[in-house]
Amino acid sequence: MAMFIRVDVDKSVIEKTPGLADKLVEVCPVNIFKVGSKPSSVEIVEDNVDECTLCDLCMQASPKGVRVVKLYE
Amino acid sequence: MAVIVHEDFQFIVQGITGREALNFTRECLEYGSKIIGGVTPGKGGREVYGVPVYDTVREITDTQRVDGTVITVPLAFAPDAAYEAIDAGIKEIIIITEGIPRKDASAVVEYAALHGARVIGPNCLGIIVPDVCRFGSLGGPAVDCRKAFKPGVVGVMSRSGGMTTEICNALTLSGLGVSTAISIGGDPVIGSTYADLIPLFEADKDTKAVVVYSEPGGTAEAELARWTQEHKSRLPIVAFVAGRFMDEMPGMSFGHAGTVVNKKVDSPADKMRRMREAGISVAEEIGDIPNLVRERIGN
Amino acid sequence: MRFYEFEAKQLLEKHGIPLVQSELVKTADEAKTAASKIGGPVILKAQVIAPGLTTASVQEVADPAGAKAAAATLLGLDDGGRKPNGILVEARPTGEAVYSLSFTYDGTTKLPVIAAANMAGKIDDLGDTHPERIVRRHFSALYPFSDYIAKELAKSLVLGGNDLKRMTRIVSGLARLFLKYDLADLDITSMVKLGEGRFAVLDVEADLEIEARHRQRPMLDDLGFAKDDLRQVREPTKFELEGARIDAEDPRGIISPIAEFDGNIGLVIGAGGGSLTLTDAVRKHGGRPANYAAIGGNPSVDKARRLTKLVLSKPGVDKIAVMSNVVSNTRADLVARGVIKGITELGFEPKDKILIFRVPGAWEADAAKILQKYGVEYCDRTVSISEAARRAVEKVS
Numbered sequence: 001m002a003m004f005i006r007v008d009v010d011k012s013v014i015e016k017t018p019g020l021a022d023k024l025v026e027v028c029p030v031n032i033f034k035v036g037s038k039p040s041s042v043e044i045v046e047d048n049v050d051e052c053t054l055c056d057l058c059m060q061a062s063p064k065g066v067r068v069v070k071l072y073e
Numbered sequence: 074m075a076v077i078v079h080e081d082f083q084f085i086v087q088g089i090t091g092r093e094a095l096n097f098t099r100e101c102l103e104y105g106s107k108i109i110g111g112v113t114p115g116k117g118g119r120e121v122y123g124v125p126v127y128d129t130v131r132e133i134t135d136t137q138r139v140d141g142t143v144i145t146v147p148l149a150f151a152p153d154a155a156y157e158a159i160d161a162g163i164k165e166i167i168i169i170t171e172g173i174p175r176k177d178a179s180a181v182v183e184y185a186a187l188h189g190a191r192v193i194g195p196n197c198l199g200i201i202v203p204d205v206c207r208f209g210s211l212g213g214p215a216v217d218c219r220k221a222f223k224p225g226v227v228g229v230m231s232r233s234g235g236m237t238t239e240i241c242n243a244l245t246l247s248g249l250g251v252s253t254a255i256s257i258g259g260d261p262v263i264g265s266t267y268a269d270l271i272p273l274f275e276a277d278k279d280t281k282a283v284v285v286y287s288e289p290g291g292t293a294e295a296e297l298a299r300w301t302q303e304h305k306s307r308l309p310i311v312a313f314v315a316g317r318f319m320d321e322m323p324g325m326s327f328g329h330a331g332t333v334v335n336k337k338v339d340s341p342a343d344k345m346r347r348m349r350e351a352g353i354s355v356a357e358e359i360g361d362i363p364n365l366v367r368e369r370i371g372n
Numbered sequence: 373m374r375f376y377e378f379e380a381k382q383l384l385e386k387h388g389i390p391l392v393q394s395e396l397v398k399t400a401d402e403a404k405t406a407a408s409k410i411g412g413p414v415i416l417k418a419q420v421i422a423p424g425l426t427t428a429s430v431q432e433v434a435d436p437a438g439a440k441a442a443a444a445t446l447l448g449l450d451d452g453g454r455k456p457n458g459i460l461v462e463a464r465p466t467g468e469a470v471y472s473l474s475f476t477y478d479g480t481t482k483l484p485v486i487a488a489a490n491m492a493g494k495i496d497d498l499g500d501t502h503p504e505r506i507v508r509r510h511f512s513a514l515y516p517f518s519d520y521i522a523k524e525l526a527k528s529l530v531l532g533g534n535d536l537k538r539m540t541r542i543v544s545g546l547a548r549l550f551l552k553y554d555l556a557d558l559d560i561t562s563m564v565k566l567g568e569g570r571f572a573v574l575d576v577e578a579d580l581e582i583e584a585r586h587r588q589r590p591m592l593d594d595l596g597f598a599k600d601d602l603r604q605v606r607e608p609t610k611f612e613l614e615g616a617r618i619d620a621e622d623p624r625g626i627i628s629p630i631a632e633f634d635g636n637i638g639l640v641i642g643a644g645g646g647s648l649t650l651t652d653a654v655r656k657h658g659g660r661p662a663n664y665a666a667i668g669g670n671p672s673v674d675k676a677r678r679l680t681k682l683v684l685s686k687p688g689v690d691k692i693a694v695m696s697n698v699v700s701n702t703r704a705d706l707v708a709r710g711v712i713k714g715i716t717e718l719g720f721e722p723k724d725k726i727l728i729f730r731v732p733g734a735w736e737a738d739a740a741k742i743l744q745k746y747g748v749e750y751c752d753r754t755v756s757i758s759e760a761a762r763r764a765v766e767k768v769s
């Protein structure tokens with residue numbers, strides 16, 4: 001389990017925007033997103049979450065659909 | 074004034090979409106540097122933090138003035154990236170990539186020299202002129218960078234990127250500040266040595282003293298000692314030599330690739346002796362550096 | 373990475389460099405047989421890596437019986453925890469003249485350079501004793517080696533006629549193999565000109581550029597170099613092997629070189645220069661480091677976690693000091709995450725195990741928050757490296 005970071009994804013937002021799921025997978029430098037089983041969906045790779053570099057690229061890609069939370073704040 | 078870079082200096086980042094390059098591209102932009110493009114083959118047409126990404130260097134140099142490049146591509150592609158930059162006419166080249174065999178480093182540096190280009194590194198972090206320009210990944214995030222590097226009178230050259238920031242931080246805390254700081258790289262063959270760069274500090278009117286950080290291995294300190302004696306340098310120099318514990322462990326290598334001690338001139342003890350003979354003050358502890366600088370510049 | 377001399381000689385032989393008659397043996401009896409085959413006085417060279425064995429590893433003997441006895445002694449040498457890798461039994465011709473050649477990189481000109489002298493020895497040592505007898509010639513790693521460079525060098529050694537031509541061939545051959553195999557140093561410490569005018573190489577030392585070991589794999593395979601054999605001056609310990617493995621398994625950032633010492637202060641430290649400075653500082657304040665580490669680049673949280681567990685699991689280590697210079701691209705927050713994760717996974721409280729956490733710089737505000745949550749004091753950049761080391765040492769004793 002991740003101790004330091006939580007990544008919240010609003011699935012409805014992601015699934016409504018074509019290509020957004022792929023974009024998230026592509027922008028994250030530490031592979032926290034992977035393509036989900038449903039079309040246009042993403043899943044979180046729990047093992048990688050503590051590696052989050054807080055680069056904000058996922059939130060820039062989808063300001064409404066993704067939120068990265070620091071559990072130490 | 075400043076060394077190598079200036080207010081208007083504009084550069085590119087080769088390998089801009091990598092994990093490290095993303096980090097420092099954002100940091101440089103926040104610091105105010107002018108990054109006018111990035112290169113990653115196959116990723117042309119994208120953008121990172123507002124910087125356009127291209128497939129080739131020439132796409133940028135064909136239409137804009139490019140003063141420098143920061144190379145952070147993976148090891149196997151680093152020499153090629155440097156040749157591409159040199160052939161595109163770029164004159165100031167920082168190579169951050171670590172682990173480039175010295176044969177390749179030597180070839181790149183020779184090619185650069187033939188084309189009037191200068192290489193800093195490999196295995197370095199680049200250059201900062203506080204509040205003027207940051208060229209490379211030295212200093213970390215802009216907020217931290219501003220804390221560690223305040224404008225001032227001391228030029229810094231260091232074989233270790235991390236220790237460049239450490240020393241500049243100490244100089245800043247002491248109120249002396251930094252004129253230009255250069256992380257020159259820790260490999261056995263680097264493009265610009267202390268002796269290559271000291272004339273630039275000599276000519277920089279903002280610089281009143283120079284601090285060098287050195288490590289076991291290589292002959293760069295002996296070369297610097299010789300230069301200062303031959304040129305009757307106006308600049309007081311304060312040096313610190315790390316890795317003295319290695320004197321007890323011949324043949325072992327710690328720290329950077331250039332640190333194996335196998336020749337007499339290499340050992341920390343010899344380096345300190347040579348530099349002292351040339352009138353360079355050698356700090357016993359890293360924390361003594363600011364006071365030694367003060368003593369030497371009479372301030 | 374140091375080659376055994378017999379390996380270096382195999383490389384030279386493959387490239388047509390004339391060598392003195394020589395045989396690699398593994399036992400004292402084989403040494404005797406080899407000595408009688410060669411005939412006359414021979415020299416025995418134990419194949420070792422560790423420095424400081426130069427004199428102890430070589431013996432000259434008059435006959436096969438002497439060879440057997442000497443071989444038995446040589447095979448018992450301690451080569452930094454290893455046994456010698458066999459013995460070279462070699463003829464020892466005395467020629468009309470003797471030379472030495474050295475290939476290396478000159479950090480001042482940044483070019484490869486050949487140095488030569490008309491006497492035997494290591495060029496570095498000859499530089500101190502007989503500087504006037506050394507001639508030098510730079511060459512290029514960018515362009516193919518051209519024979520005339522070797523010819524000019526031979527000329528400056530005052531050779532002429534066939535000697536000049538032979539020397540030119542040898543020097544060219546060596547320069548090309550120096551470049552081809554990514555050697556960092558190649559020293560022919562003794563090469564004789566025999567009575568009939570031929571030259572023969574007697575003693576060779578060669579070092580591979582460690583960074584080129586992957587692309588030189590075919591050559592290393594040919595020589596039977598094991599994949600994880602880094603030819604350290606002493607055999608790596610289990611701790612060091614594990615550290616190297618952790619480092620190799622994740623390309624994000626580095627934690628090496630990692631070395632084991634016999635002290636009690638676990639060091640989770642960075643970076644290259646910072647680690648050297650910190651190790652000096654800990655020792656200066658009377659501390660005994662349990663290990664060396666060099667966090668560099670931007671290691672993943674996972675790598676920092678594994679390093680922490682490795683150091684803290686070392687026998688005799690109860691607490692760790694997490695220290696670094698002011699970091700630029702290493703991130704203080706990622707290091708903090710990794711260290712705390714590692715300690716927690718071992719079932720301890722971070723505050724009981726961390727002597728000091730002094731990693732100022734990139735993302736320090738986040739690092740401070742993380743540490744605060746786990747009750748660990750965060751030292752900022754106003755605490756100097758010397759002061760941090762002093763506090764760590766004070767707390768452990």
Ligand code: SF4
Nearest residue numbers: 028052053055056058
């Ligand atoms: S902030 Fe960056 S590292 Fe973290 S999840 Fe988003 S894209 Fe990945």
